[in-house]
Structure formats: structure tokens, C-alpha cells
Amino acid sequence: MKTGKTKTIKVNYLARVEGEGALHIKIKDDQVKDVKLKIFEPPRFFEAFLEGRDFMEAPDITARICGICPIAYQMSSVHAMESALGIKVEGQLRALRRLIYCGEWIESHVLHAFMLHAPDFLGYQDSIQMAADYPEQVKMGLEIKKIGNGLMTTVGGREIHPVNVRVGGFYRAPELSELAPCVERLEWARNASMEAVRWLSTLNFPEFEVDYEFVSLSHPDEYPFCEGRLKSNRGLDIAIDEFEDHFEEEHVKHSTSLHCHLKERGNYMVGPLARFNLEYEKLPEIAKEAARIAGLEPGCRNPFKSLLVRMVETVYACDEAIRIIANYEKPEKSFIEVTPKKSTGCGCSEAPRGICYHRYSMDDSGAITAAKIVPPTSQNQGTIEDDLRQLIPLRLDLPLDELTWQCEQAVRNYDPCISCSCHFLKLHIERG
Numbered sequence: 001m002k003t004g005k006t007k008t009i010k011v012n013y014l015a016r017v018e019g020e021g022a023l024h025i026k027i028k029d030d031q032v033k034d035v036k037l038k039i040f041e042p043p044r045f046f047e048a049f050l051e052g053r054d055f056m057e058a059p060d061i062t063a064r065i066c067g068i069c070p071i072a073y074q075m076s077s078v079h080a081m082e083s084a085l086g087i088k089v090e091g092q093l094r095a096l097r098r099l100i101y102c103g104e105w106i107e108s109h110v111l112h113a114f115m116l117h118a119p120d121f122l123g124y125q126d127s128i129q130m131a132a133d134y135p136e137q138v139k140m141g142l143e144i145k146k147i148g149n150g151l152m153t154t155v156g157g158r159e160i161h162p163v164n165v166r167v168g169g170f171y172r173a174p175e176l177s178e179l180a181p182c183v184e185r186l187e188w189a190r191n192a193s194m195e196a197v198r199w200l201s202t203l204n205f206p207e208f209e210v211d212y213e214f215v216s217l218s219h220p221d222e223y224p225f226c227e228g229r230l231k232s233n234r235g236l237d238i239a240i241d242e243f244e245d246h247f248e249e250e251h252v253k254h255s256t257s258l259h260c261h262l263k264e265r266g267n268y269m270v271g272p273l274a275r276f277n278l279e280y281e282k283l284p285e286i287a288k289e290a291a292r293i294a295g296l297e298p299g300c301r302n303p304f305k306s307l308l309v310r311m312v313e314t315v316y317a318c319d320e321a322i323r324i325i326a327n328y329e330k331p332e333k334s335f336i337e338v339t340p341k342k343s344t345g346c347g348c349s350e351a352p353r354g355i356c357y358h359r360y361s362m363d364d365s366g367a368i369t370a371a372k373i374v375p376p377t378s379q380n381q382g383t384i385e386d387d388l389r390q391l392i393p394l395r396l397d398l399p400l401d402e403l404t405w406q407c408e409q410a411v412r413n414y415d416p417c418i419s420c421s422c423h424f425l426k427l428h429i430e431r432g
Contacts, residue, residue: 025388025407032392035385037411050371055081055340055362056167062358062373063161068111071104071152072351073373074165075226076358081167083241084345084360085338092331093169095324099179100155100162101225101349102321106148106189107159108352109272109310109317112415113200114141117307120409121203137199140192144314147182147189151321154178169335179325186325190318194290197311201294206406208391209301212383213265214274217350223282223316224275226349231278232268241346243357249374260379267382270354271414272309273300287316303387303413310352310415340366351376353415377416384414 026034046065050058058077063070075097082089089097114137115127124130131138149159155174156162164170215236219228231237238246249258261267276291280298283291291297294308344361354376361370387410395403 025392027392027396030393030396032389035388035392037381037385037388047371047373050360050368053368055084055360055366055368058360058368058371059165059167060161060163063165065373065375067160068108069104069351069353070161071101071156071165072349072356073358074162075101075349076347076356076373077360078165078167079226079347079349080345080358080360081347081362082338082345083347084343084362085167085341086343087168087336087338089169089336092329093173093334093336095328096155096170096173097165098222098225099321099324100152100165102317102324103148103151103155105317105352106314106321107145107152108148108415109314110141110145110148110193110196112352113196113307113310113314114138114145116415117409117412118200118203120405120412121205121307137196140196144189144192144196147185148317150185151182154182166335168338169331169333171334173331173334175330176325176328179328183322183325186318186322190286190315190322193311193314193318194286194293197290197294197308197315200308200311203307205302205304206409207302208304208394210303210387210390212274212301213262213268214277215262215268215270215355215379216275216278217348217355218279219282221282223279223287223320224350230348230355233278234265236262240348240357243346243348243374244359244372247357247374247379249378257378257381258374259382260374261382267386268379269303269383270376270379271306272313272352272354273303273306274354275350276300276309276312283312283316284319286319287312290315304409306413306415340364344370353377354379377414380414380416384411384416387413 025032046062050061053061058081059074062073062077065073119125119127119130122130127138152159152162155164157164164172213232213234215230215232217224217228218231229237229239230243236246246263247260248263249260252259277298277300290312294312296305296308296312340362342364346359348355348357356376357374359372360368362368388407391406391410395406
């Protein structure tokens with residue numbers, strides 16, 4: 001590959017990522033001159049859709065942003081509305097919110113780990129090919145995912161775009177008799193996730209480390225789902241409503257998604273690796289044991305090992321769900337009554353892919369007058385491009401197909417949005 005000439009790598013369609021994306025890389029004199037993660041899916045304008053709608057509609061509308069992680073958008077929206085109205089959901093209603101989030105982490109992480117990312121490490125174009133040689137692992141992954149989806153259905157009413165989440169709590173709190181049967185299956189899923197950690201830890205992970213600024217929510221007592229402050233490994237420590245004082249989005253010509261960066265320092269990483277490095281001490285012992293099995297320690301800066309971190313977090317989510325159900329008592333009321341007023345509020349929660357920030361303003365009648373949503377993928381886009389700038393010079397001696405494969409893996413390390421594309425890469429190289 002080291003020819004001293006100009007080469008252009010074009011990946012017209014990225015496989016196994018949700019939506020429409022491409023990759024354009026220009027190399028000249030063995031130096032990476034340009035990297036563009038091109039997002040060309042049409043803008044969806046959810047913030048504009050929300051204007052004029054009643055504040056109570058926000059959780060159901062924002063859930064439609066994503067079919068795999070709707071809870072992240074629902075939870076960030078309800079926290080923002082409750083912040084605006086000056087109310088705080090506590091006790092069993094708060095626990096139920098963590099419980100439904102557990103279901104989302106389980107199904108999303110397992111979908112990514114088994115179906116979308118593991119094929120990269122094993123040399124398969126897709127999980128269907130992989131299943132021919134690893135049928136038991138694929139079946140196990142599908143079963144764990146099914147258990148996560150089932151938990152979302154039990155608490156949220158259905159697994160895709162749940163309908164039970166509302167500002168102030170839930171429309172209906174489940175009976176203990178509905179949650180109790182989930183425990184045995186969650187215990188199986190926790191054990192199976194540990195087994196998956198053992199299997200996935202045997203894969204060959206590329207040697208690659210980056211000095212990231214990690215950003216995640218930080219709660220004083222819990223591994224983060226909802227609530228807390230925003231912290232980083234480089235001194236950031238702010239309240240959620242200070243987000244826009246430190247972070248800003250910008251439009252870049254090659255993407256219909258905005259790029260978000262820290263005003264002070266530029267690109268940063270959100271997601272499993274950030275949470276693991278910043279909040280490791282708040283994991284329960286069983287999740288720490290999973291990390292030890294995987295050979296993970298706080299300070300891990302290899303983005304390819306985010307695959308392992310996702311499965312460690314799956315062990316955690318199963319364990320946390322079991323704990324919540326064991327301590328559950330149905331609340332007397334399933335929600336706190338809320339009355340609209342002219343106000344503005346901010347909310348943030350940890351989607352499987354990282355922090356999801358929302359801000360809303362409403363008038364006295366409760367009509368939304370302004371909305372801002374910053375999803376995890378917009379925050380990681382610049383960091384993905386930075387990874388490729390640093391990875392490619394280390395791999396220029398690889399055959400073209402292997403270099404392309406690792407570029408794909410580097411993008412999928414972040415599980416950008418939801419992987420629903422079933423077509424393969426189209427690659428074109430121009431040599432000067």
C-alpha cells in the first residue's frame with residue numbers, strides 16, 4: 001500500500017449500521033489527508049415536529065426516533081419536562097424507569113455484539129454466515145435479546161416504541177406478579193451473558209489505543225442510566241442544564257447529522273467505553289468479574305474492545321433488573337400529577353450508545369415552543385473520523401481488503417445509530 005501516491009477509498013454504503021452512511025478517505029504520500037463519515041440520510045426534523053405539540057406528547061413522539069433504543073429518548077424527554085415543571089420522580093417509579101432501561105440495554109447491546117460486530121472479528125460478512133459455524137452462540141444471543149425485549153414489553157406495554165412512559169411516571173405501574181416471572185429468565189440471561197463474555201474475549205482484537213476524552217453521566221450511587229452530572233476524564237463536571245455552555249453542534253457539508261463537540265477541546269467519546277472508564281467503581285461485583293474475565297480494566301482506550309464492554313454492561317443490566325424486581329412494591333399511584341407552566345428544562349440519560357441530551361421550552365398551556373435533541377451518534381461522529389485518521393497510517397501495509405475491513409470495524413465500534421442495512425460494502429480505490 002505504501003506507494004507514495006494518492007489513493008482514495010470510497011465506501012458507498014456502510015453495512016450493518018442503521019440508515020444511510022458512507023466513508024471517504026484520501027491518502028497522499030502515506031498520510032491521511034481527508035476522512036469523511038458521510039451521513040446522507042434525509043434529515044428527520046423531530047425538533048420541528050415537536051413545536052406546537054402538547055408537552056405530554058414528547059415521550060411518544062421522541063420514541064419514534066429509534067426503534068431499538070426508544071427508552072433513551074423517552075427518558076431524556078420526561079426528565080427534561082419534569083425539570084421544567086420542577087418535579088422529581090422518586091421511589092418505585094424511579095426504579096421502574098431504571099428497570100425498563102435495563103431491558104433496552106440488554107436487547108440493544110446483544111443485537112450489536114452478536115449480530116453486527118462479532119462477524120467483523122470472525123471474518124464473516126454477516127451474522128447469517130456466522131450462524132452456520134457458530135449456531136449456539138447466535139441462538140444464545142437471540143434469546144438474551146428476546147429477554148430484554150420482554151422486559152420492555154412488561155414495563156412499557158410493547159417492545160418497539162413503548163406506550164406506558166409519561167411525564168411524571170407511567171400510565172400504569174405493573175403488578176409484582178407481572179414482574180416476578182421475569183426473574184428466572186433474567187438470571188439465565190445474566191449467566192448466558194457471562195458465557196458470552198468468555199467467548200468474545202477469545203477474539204483477536206486489533207492493537208489500537210487513542211487518548212480520548214470520555215464523557216458520561218455520573219451518579220453518586222449508581223452506574224448511570226438517568227440523572228447525575230456530566231463528567232469527563234479531563235475535568236468536565238457540570239450539571240445537565242449546563243450542557244449547552246460547554247458543548248455545541250455544527251453542520252459539516254458531508255453530513256446531514258450535526259457534529260457535536262466540546263467548545264473547549266473538540267471531539268470526545270460517549271458510550272460504553274466512556275461509562276466503563278469513568279464509572280467502573282459503581283458496577284456490582286458480578287459485572288466487575290465479567291470485566292476481569294474479558295481482560296478489561298479501567299483505563300482501556302482500545303475502541304475495538306467496546307464489544308466486550310457492551311457485554312459487561314449486559315451482565316450489569318441483567319443483575320440490576322433482578323435487584324430492582326426483588327425490591328419492587330407497586331406504588332400507590334403510577335404517576336405524579338403535572339400542571340404545565342411557561343418554563344424550560346433539560347434532561348439527559350445514557351442510551352446504549354451514550355448520552356442523549358434534550359431541552360424543551362413550553363408556554364403556559366403546555367405547548368412546546370422550542371426543542372433541542374442531541375443524540376449519541378452526533379456526539380461520536382467526529383471521534384469516529386479521528387479514529388480513522390490515526391488507525392489508517394498504522395495499517396497501510398495491510399492488503400486492501402483487510403484495511404477496508406478494519407475501517408468498517410472502526411466505525412462499527414460505536415454502533416452508530418441502529419444497524420438495519422443488509423447490503424455489503426462497495427469499495428473503490430483510485431491510485432494517482
